[in-house]
Amino acid sequence: MANLQTGPFLxxxxxxxxxxxxxxxxxxxVLVDLDAPTTAIACSGERIEIAGKRMLLALSDGMxxxxxxxxxxxxxxxxxVRELHRRxxxxxxxxxxxAVHVANARVLEAASCAERxxxxxxxxxxxxxxxxAWIAEVGDSRAYLLRDNKLHQLTRDxxxxxxxxDMGAISEEEAKASPKKNxxxxxxxxxxxxxxxxxRLSLRRGDRLLLCSDGLSNEVDDRELAELLTRNPPxxxxxxxxxxxxxxxxxDNVTAIVAVIDGDALPPAEANEPLTATHSVLQExxxxxx
Numbered sequence: 291m292a293n294l295q296t297g298p299f300l301x302x303x304x305x306x307x308x309x310x311x312x313x314x315x316x317x318x319x320v321l322v323d324l325d326a327p328t329t330a331i332a333c334s335g336e337r338i339e340i341a342g343k344r345m346l347l348a349l350s351d352g353m354x355x356x357x358x359x360x361x362x363x364x365x366x367x368x369x370x371v372r373e374l375h376r377r378x379x380x381x382x383x384x385x386x387x388x389a390v391h392v393a394n395a396r397v398l399e400a401a402s403c404a405e406r407x408x409x410x411x412x413x414x415x416x417x418x419x420x421x422x423a424w425i426a427e428v429g430d431s432r433a434y435l436l437r438d439n440k441l442h443q444l445t446r447d448x449x450x451x452x453x454x455x456d457m458g459a460i461s462e463e464e465a466k467a468s469p470k471k472n473x474x475x476x477x478x479x480x481x482x483x484x485x486x487x488x489x490r491l492s493l494r495r496g497d498r499l500l501l502c503s504d505g506l507s508n509e510v511d512d513r514e515l516a517e518l519l520t521r522n523p524p525x526x527x528x529x530x531x532x533x534x535x536x537x538x539x540x541x542d543n544v545t546a547i548v549a550v551i552d553g554d555a556l557p558p559a560e561a562n563e564p565l566t567a568t569h570s571v572l573q574e575x576x577x578x579x580x
Contacts, residue, residue, distance in 0.1 A: 317545040395482075430504050510538060
């Protein structure tokens, strides 16, 4: 048995793929220690101690003509890292929200030239500080938690079909089949009036996190995602997730970040403990199509 003394420890991996239908990849990701942001986290399966550190896992799915989507996603993430690095003394939920707003302003500014008009990007980020994960979301890239072999979606799609589901106008199954399922209600760089969804998760020993673009969540169902996370270490889970998305059609770029958090510094998950006992929504997004 692995020695779990001290900790917590993080084992993480990230992979991105162009998919089967696209000619370029507009997804981007970062895994970084915010106190040493020029050095990326080893993301090929190395287990590292993270006590006292601020570890960022984030992805962005760009949109726009030509190479604009790629510009938007990369700019959103680089700005996020820079802003979080310099906000080390702020409360993390406040720092996350402020950093996302600065990223939004940077992408809006970059989109002002004619060839980049309409560009934008989703942004989903998790910052792990000791036994807490802070979550921020704009758009429909998702964050999941696998705990006690049960998969929980930590984020809520900021999309047209999710709005219809919330209103009771369509069912979850109808939403999955809707031709409008990729219509999102806001994105980084498309509006100055951004509403960042924020959450807080108290971590448990053995928690597994998955962040992914809709190129994965639109192609692979929750049952298969749970199976991939349960049976595989992060590097293999990422590879298999992308393979599965491509086998199901690969209609979009695909990005997956998988992380395992363990160590006896973390409490074990209690049997039948509801997610609401450890996960709280700090700020919700609610809106209408723009």
